[in-house]
Amino acid sequence: MAKSKLLTAAVMSSALVLVACGGNTDDTDQGSTTTTEPAVEEVDTLELETDDESIELVVEDVEPVAVIEDAAEDVYNELLDLTLVYFDFDKSVIRPEFIDMLNAHSEFLVANPTQMVVLEGHADERGTREYNLALGERRAKQVATYLMVQGVSAAQIDTVSYGEEKPLAIGKTEAEYSQNRRVEIVYK
Incomplete structure (x- = not known):
């Protein structure tokens, strides 16, 4: 049970990092245009599954770069x-x-x-x-x-x-x- 909670916490924190740092990972056409504001993908929920349970994260729309x-x-x-x-x-x-x-x-x-x-x-x-x-x-x-x-x-x-x-x-x-x-x- 403790191992499952540790795994769940690790998966959640990894998901948060990925969502917070998420951006366009497509390597095509990099550098051909420059924009003043970065593209931000809108994510409402993110569902993660572990061996024992399913976890749903709610992510608010935030533009951290502008802030x-x-x-x-x-x-x-x-x-x-x-x-x-x-x-x-x-x-x-x-x-x-x-x-x-x-x-x-x-x-x-x-x-x-x-x-x-x-x-x-x-x-x-x-x-x-x-x-x-x-x-x-x-x-x-x-x-x-x-x-x-x-x-x-x-x-x-x-x-x-x-x-x-x-x-x-x-x-x-x-x-x-x-x-x-x-x-x-x-x-x-």
Whole structure:
């Protein structure tokens, strides 16, 4: 009896995988046309038979590819809305949490080769004016280099450093300082 239930569960899960991944397995005429939406076979029920019993699966009509594409587009648009890259104290290394955002911006810029962007480098008020201008420039150039490695044309990118001159937060705590150590992505 337990063996039969295991077999039934295995058959059901295999059937679900086949139904979920199902598509056209016909190898003829592949690649001759491209469509933007994949063909989805409509399956209302699927009947499986085992040694002891018959199992009927009901499958709902779902277009998972469209749902995934919509969700991916929403995430992409949310990432494009983010335009600040923050840095650690006295560093110009891009932190890992900003990679997805920068990838979204690079994809946008590659897809729109006439779009220009200005990368504005900033620093907190600690350090001399000259040092902070140089640090802001290093940060902006680091982001520019990352975008270019992702395929963005150098002609689309301008960099500028404001050093400590345009703080987002006024104050002398680490929380305020951390908001001022940034690169702003500004589309022109």
